[in-house]
Amino acid sequence: MRILLIDNALDTHSERFLSLLLNSGHQVGHVTNKPRQLFSIRGYHHFPYPSLPQLNNVRPYSFGKFLRDTFSGKELRRISRAFKPDVVHVLLISANAYHCVVSGLQPLILTAFGSDINDLFDSKQNDLLLKRRISRTLQFANCVTADTREILQRCDILAGRKLATNLFYFGINLELFHPISEAERVKVKNDLGIPLSANVIFSPRRIIPKMRHETVLTAFANLVHKSGSDAFLIFRKYGSYSSDYQAALDSQVHQFGVVDRVLWLEQTDYENLPALYGISDVIVNMPEQDGLPVALFEASACKVPVITSQLPSYKEFLCQGAYFEVPVGDEQMLLQMIKFIFDDHDGQIAKSVQKNRALIEQVADIRNSRPAIENIYTRVISRDQ
Helix, strand or coil: CEEEEEECCCCHHHHHHHHHHHHCCCEEEEECCCCCCCCCCCCEEEECCCCCHHHHHCCCHHHHHHHHHHHHHHHHHHHHHHHCCCEEEEECCCHHHHHHHHHCCCCEEEECCCHHHHHHHCCCCCCHHHHHHHHHHHHHCCEEEECCHHHHHHHHHHHCCCCCEEECCCCECCCCCCCCCHHHHHHHHHHHCCCCCCEEEEECCCCCHHHCHHHHHHHHHHHHHHHCCCEEEEEECCCCCCHHHHHHHHHHHHHHCCHHHEEEECCCCHHHHHHHHHCCCEEEECCCCCCCCHHHHHHHHCCCCEEEECCHHHHHHHCCCCCEEECCCCHHHHHHHHHHHHCCCCCHHHHHHHHHHHHHHHHCEHHHHHHHHHHHHHHHHHHHC
């Protein structure tokens, strides 16, 4: 197939997805301002996302916005005519996705990443123009995909009608994500300065307020000071994280007196992530609102126990595995759950991680993502003809 992929996400997930399409023999026109290093791969065609910076200063703002939308829509139409795609696929339903409406690009598939839709339901979100643009884009699309039914239902609400939707998981590479050897575990711990006997808690999500890392930090401080646990906590700075939030967390680290037990890791190559999971005794995922994070897949594939927020969006997935759920923001229950995992005596943890690994092999193997998305493409193309 010839797929025009409009990549608004520019992250590891979209890069994996792009590689999946190319390795499956598809021709991909990649519309993005951040081209991947894939020029040598057969089938890859890069098109810069169309924009005209000179229009940013046009006033009044509404007129400038109209001109920018018109320009981007016209240029996307030109790119489409040149590439002649069978289907257009937009990753992340941002304001730019509206340009597909302006340009009339169809058949059109939109993939929600979670925050793009969830943020529109935030009580602090008062950008009515953005909501109208997303609503029109959803109405225009031939199909919308997401990794949870909650997000798909929210898309229906924004569109004001029932949409054609599909669940779709961004799978992971199970040849990369698996338990590491004891020798590698020793090496990584030594490299990070963590004693071999110490327990490790890994809070892997992006450093932004809605991920509620402060809940994890507070429970960790109580674990160390009140329970006397020899433990370390790892945070990872990556992507467009909030430096203000990170500074606030670091201030709490000093207040709690755990400076020497909290590690702030800089951007880590994706290939090195299994090693971080491999040295961890528990993964903690505590967002207040979310889609279905790939971190759950990665940790489960590495056979690490996972404590996670009890969110409606997770329910359908979590009930198939053996995950440890905690109400959002419940620091005391989180503390008790961590202690339970550290003190496991009856083999329950080993059974839970084995069950979760089996679940990931069933539903989140990237090798299964290819036929899943190709089936969606085929159905949408056939309906459009």
